[in-house]
Amino acid sequence: MINQVVQDEVPVAGDLPRVRGRAIVVTSGKGGVGKTTTTANLGTALAALGASVVLVDADVGLRNLDIVLGLEARVRHHVLDVLEGLVTLDDALVTDKRVPKLRLLAAAQTREKDDVDTVAFRDLIGTLRDRFDYVLIDCPAGIEKGFVNAIAGADEAIVVCTPEVAAVRDADRVVGLLGDDRKVELIVNRLRPALVRKGKMLSVEDVNDILHLPLLGVIADAPDVIVSTNRGQPVALDPASEVGESYRAIARRITGQDRAAPEVPREKTFFGKLFGGRS
Amino acid sequence: MSARRIVLTSGKGGVGKTTTTANLGAALAKSGKRVVLVDADIGLRNLDLVLGVEKRIVFDLVEVVEGRCQLRQALIKDKRLENLSILPAAQTRDKTAISELQMAEVIQQLAALCDYVLIDCPAGIEHGFRNAIAGAAEAIVVTTPEVSAIRDADRVIGKLQERGLPVRLIINRIRPEMVRSGDMLGVDDVTEILSAELLGIVPDDEEVIDTTNRGEPIALIAESRLGAIYAKIARRLEGELVPFTVLGAPSFFERLFRKAG
Numbered sequence: 001m002i003n004q005v006v007q008d009e010v011p012v013a014g015d016l017p018r019v020r021g022r023a024i025v026v027t028s029g030k031g032g033v034g035k036t037t038t039t040a041n042l043g044t045a046l047a048a049l050g051a052s053v054v055l056v057d058a059d060v061g062l063r064n065l066d067i068v069l070g071l072e073a074r075v076r077h078h079v080l081d082v083l084e085g086l087v088t089l090d091d092a093l094v095t096d097k098r099v100p101k102l103r104l105l106a107a108a109q110t111r112e113k114d115d116v117d118t119v120a121f122r123d124l125i126g127t128l129r130d131r132f133d134y135v136l137i138d139c140p141a142g143i144e145k146g147f148v149n150a151i152a153g154a155d156e157a158i159v160v161c162t163p164e165v166a167a168v169r170d171a172d173r174v175v176g177l178l179g180d181d182r183k184v185e186l187i188v189n190r191l192r193p194a195l196v197r198k199g200k201m202l203s204v205e206d207v208n209d210i211l212h213l214p215l216l217g218v219i220a221d222a223p224d225v226i227v228s229t230n231r232g233q234p235v236a237l238d239p240a241s242e243v244g245e246s247y248r249a250i251a252r253r254i255t256g257q258d259r260a261a262p263e264v265p266r267e268k269t270f271f272g273k274l275f276g277g278r279s
Numbered sequence: 280m281s282a283r284r285i286v287l288t289s290g291k292g293g294v295g296k297t298t299t300t301a302n303l304g305a306a307l308a309k310s311g312k313r314v315v316l317v318d319a320d321i322g323l324r325n326l327d328l329v330l331g332v333e334k335r336i337v338f339d340l341v342e343v344v345e346g347r348c349q350l351r352q353a354l355i356k357d358k359r360l361e362n363l364s365i366l367p368a369a370q371t372r373d374k375t376a377i378s379e380l381q382m383a384e385v386i387q388q389l390a391a392l393c394d395y396v397l398i399d400c401p402a403g404i405e406h407g408f409r410n411a412i413a414g415a416a417e418a419i420v421v422t423t424p425e426v427s428a429i430r431d432a433d434r435v436i437g438k439l440q441e442r443g444l445p446v447r448l449i450i451n452r453i454r455p456e457m458v459r460s461g462d463m464l465g466v467d468d469v470t471e472i473l474s475a476e477l478l479g480i481v482p483d484d485e486e487v488i489d490t491t492n493r494g495e496p497i498a499l500i501a502e503s504r505l506g507a508i509y510a511k512i513a514r515r516l517e518g519e520l521v522p523f524t525v526l527g528a529p530s531f532f533e534r535l536f537r538k539a540g
Contacts, residue, residue: 031292031402141292
C-alpha cells in the first residue's frame with residue numbers, strides 16, 4: 001500500500017529518503033513466450049511515465065535483453081563483474097538514451113548460471129531497490145539455478161503465458177514454485193483473437209481457468225514485435241503501435257495510475273481494417 | 280544394430296524443439312523406422328502433450344533411472360504409429376534428479392531397441408542441457424530467424440562442438456513475406472552466421488498451434504504442408520539428397536518473370 005501512494009505521486013529525484021522500489025521478476029517456465037520482450041517494453045513504458053527503472057538480465061550465458069533494447073554495443077560490464085567486485089554497480093549500468101530513466105544491468109554471456117551466488121544476487125536486487133522505483137528481473141526459461149537466482153530478490157512476479165497448452169502447464173508449475181509470499185500477476189501474450197474465435201486457440205478465460213491469477217494485461221500477437229525486437233526498438237516507444245499501447249496500459253496498471261480491468265484485444269473486422277480503427 | 284542418438288536443442292526456449300522432435304519422430308516412424316522420443320525436460324515436460332499421450336503416462340525417465348520400473352514399462356507406444364514410442368520426463372522432480380552418466384546409460388539401452396532415439400532438450404544450457412546431450416552422438420539445433428534465437432543457437436553450437444557432436448540446423452517458423460520485406464532474416468543470413476549444415480527449413484504455420492494443443496503432430500495429417508516438409512527432413516537424415524522447398528507463394532511479379540526453382 002505504501003508503494004501505491006508513492007507511485008501515485010510519481011517519484012522525484014533528490015536527496016529525500018525514499019521508499020524502496022518494487023522488485024518484479026518476469027518469468028514463465030516455458031521459453032520463448034515473451035519474457036524478455038515483456039521486460040524490455042514494461043521497463044521502457046514505466047520509465048516513460050517518469051519512474052526510475054533498472055532492468056536486470058538474469059539469463060547468464062544466454063543473455064538477450066541487451067539485444068531487444070538495442071543496447072548490446074554499449075554493454076561493457078555485467079552482473080557477475082559487479083558481484084565479484086571487479087567494477088562498481090554504476091560502471092555496469094547502461095543508460096538508455098531514448099528513455100534516460102531506464103538502466104540495464106546485463107548478464108554475463110560467457111559464464112554459467114552456477115557461477116552466480118543466489119544470496120549475493122538477492123542482495124544486489126535489494127541494493128537496486130534502494131536506488132530505483134522499479135527493478136524488473138528478466139528470468140531465464142526453465143526452473144533450474146537461473147530461475148532460483150532470478151526470483152530470490154523479487155517480492156512480486158509477473159507470469160507471462162501464451163494461450164497454448166504447453167505454456168499453461170509450465171506456467172502452472174512456476175506459479176507453484178513462486179510460493180505464497182509474492183504477489184503474482186498474469187500477462188497473456190501473443191493472443192490471436194481470430195484463432196480463438198475459430199476454436200483453434202485457448203482464450204484468456206481458458207488460460208486463467210487453470211492459472212487463477214489476477215490479470216495484469218493481454219498482448220495481441222503482432223508481426224511488429226518481431227521487427228522491433230530484431231531492431232532493438234521496443235514497441236512501447238512507438239506511439240502508433242497497438243501492442244505498444246497495450247504495454248503502456250500495463251505500465252499504468254503497475255503504477256496504479258490505471259485501475260480499470262485489462263482490455264482483451266479483439267478481432268479486427270473487415271470494416272475495422274478498412275478504416276484503420278478498432279473494431 | 281544400434282540406433283542413431285540425436286539431441287534436439289536450441290539454447291533459447293520456445294523456438295520449436297518439442298514440436299520438431301514430435302514431428303520428425305512421427306515422420307521417421309511413418310517411413311518405417313523404429314523411433315523412441317525421450318523428453319529430457321524434467322519438471323517442465325511437454326512432449327507428452329504434443330503427442331497427446333499425457334493421460335497414458337504411468338512411469339517416467341526418473342523412475343527408470345531410480346530402478347522403480349523397467350525401461351520397457353515406461354515407454355508409451357503411440358496409438359497411431361506403432362513404430363513410435365515416447366519415454367516421458369518426470370513432472371514433479373527437477374533436473375538434478377538424474378546425472379549425465381545415468382542419462383547416457385538410458386539412451387544406450389534405448390539405442391538397442393530401435394533405429395532412432397530423438398532427445399528433446401530443455402531450454403537453456405544448465406544441468407538439463409548437459410543431461411540431454413550426454414547420451415547423444417549427433418545434434419540438431421533448432422532456431423528461428425530472430426537475432427536473439429540465433430545468438431543463443433551460436434552459444435549452444437559452440438558447446439556441442441566442444442563435445443565433438445556433429446551439428447545440423449533446422450530453421451523454424453520462417454515467414455517468407457517478412458524475409459522479402461526485409462523484416463526477417465533469411466535462410467542464408469542464418470546459415471552464414473551459424474555456419475552449420477542445413478537440415479531443414481520449416482515455415483511459420485498457424486495450424487501448428489492448434490495441432491499442438493490437440494496433441495496431434497502435424498506430420499501425421501495427410502496432405503498438410505508441414506507434414507511434407509518433415510518427411511523431407513526425415514529423408515535427409517537418412518542420407519538422401521532432397522532439395523529444399525522454395526517457401527511461400529511467390530509474388531505476382533515473381534510468378535510472371537521467373538520460375539521458382
